[in-house]
Amino acid sequence: MTQDYYEELRQFLPGLSADMPETILKLAELFRAEAFELHMRKEAGETKYYIPYMMNDALECFLILESCRMTGICLPDFKGAVQAHLARENGEYLLVVRQGEDNVFTLWFSSVQEKTTCYQYHCIGHFWVKGQEQWRRLVYIAGTLYDKYSYMGDTVCTQEEKELLPLMEFAPFRAFSPIKESLEEMYTDTLEGVACMKRFALEAGDIRLKNLLGFYEKHPFPWVEKWIQRHMESRAGISLYETLYRKIEAASKVYTVRDYGKEGNEKAEKERQKVTKKLEEKGFTGTYPFFRKGHMQILAMEEHPFTVLEAEDFSFRIQFMVSVSKKDSERYNGGFFKGRKNRGWIEENLEFLE
Structure with missing residues (x-):
């Protein structure tokens, strides 16, 4: 990290010092990007504090505040300006976060751990x-x-x-x-x-x-x-x-x-098996996620929630890329390409086969 970049981060997280670990610098980057979010989860009777750093369909990276306690209330849906200040006292970090003009909360923690996992996409x-x-x-x-x-x-x-x-x-x-x-x-x-x-x-x-x-x-x-x-x-x-x-x-x-635990993994697998059974009943051949019948191909595509820090209303689901083509029926998703009698479209379920 260059000195200029370090000085830039200090503008967004006053109290930052050069001897602090890289995970603290990532915390400062979140305030610079106006992307700071705090998630609290009960685990084994203890409150855990998570901060997402980079979360997408290929990667989950979040910061964990170790031995953390909080005073005040964090407004989870706050959309306005957020300011923060960092200090160290008696071997602990002290992070004061101001949400707008009226709400302030404080986090004490011993360290920041990073959890990073790459996933198939x-x-x-x-x-x-x-x-x-x-x-x-x-x-x-x-x-x-x-x-x-x-x-x-x-x-x-x-x-x-x-x-x-x-x-x-x-x-x-x-x-x-x-x-x-x-x-x-x-x-x-x-x-x-x-x-x-x-x-x-x-x-x-x-x-x-x-x-x-x-x-x-x-x-x-x-x-x-x-x-x-x-x-x-x-x-x-x-x-x-x-x-x-x-x-x-x-x-x-x-x-x-992605691993959602025994129950979550079994639920997703049952959905895949239902798709396979339905298509086999309709005369399609193949193995999940790719099936074919005559000039029609069906490719099952999935939407995956994050393993942690996901919104409660988002869950695993399957959609279908349907391709119909005479000349290009042997080509992957051939019906989506422009040509005579080629057709390609998306279905949210398999009811269109009824």
């Missing part, structure tokens, strides 16, 4: 925008990895994942935003992003895209980006999509699956 599917959902899902996953690396660095990313990160620095890929808002202000376009996509295009055997990318390097105009996007949306883009999908799946599988 290739089965995750969030669908907020209609159309080209197959690409939007890959952009979501690549963005999740990019954020994981930006916050946590090499310690949480494999070499295979780092090779995928420049995808988010390539505008035509990023254009398939998984959310209703544009991603343009969140990421920077780089030549490395273009080179990354060119490598994947060559690996996929997509020479036309490789040539388009060469032209784009010399003429990085919006109308060229539209050419590339149309290519990716068409049947010609399937090989590139399959290449990226396989790489994401392989990078994800080195990590563990």
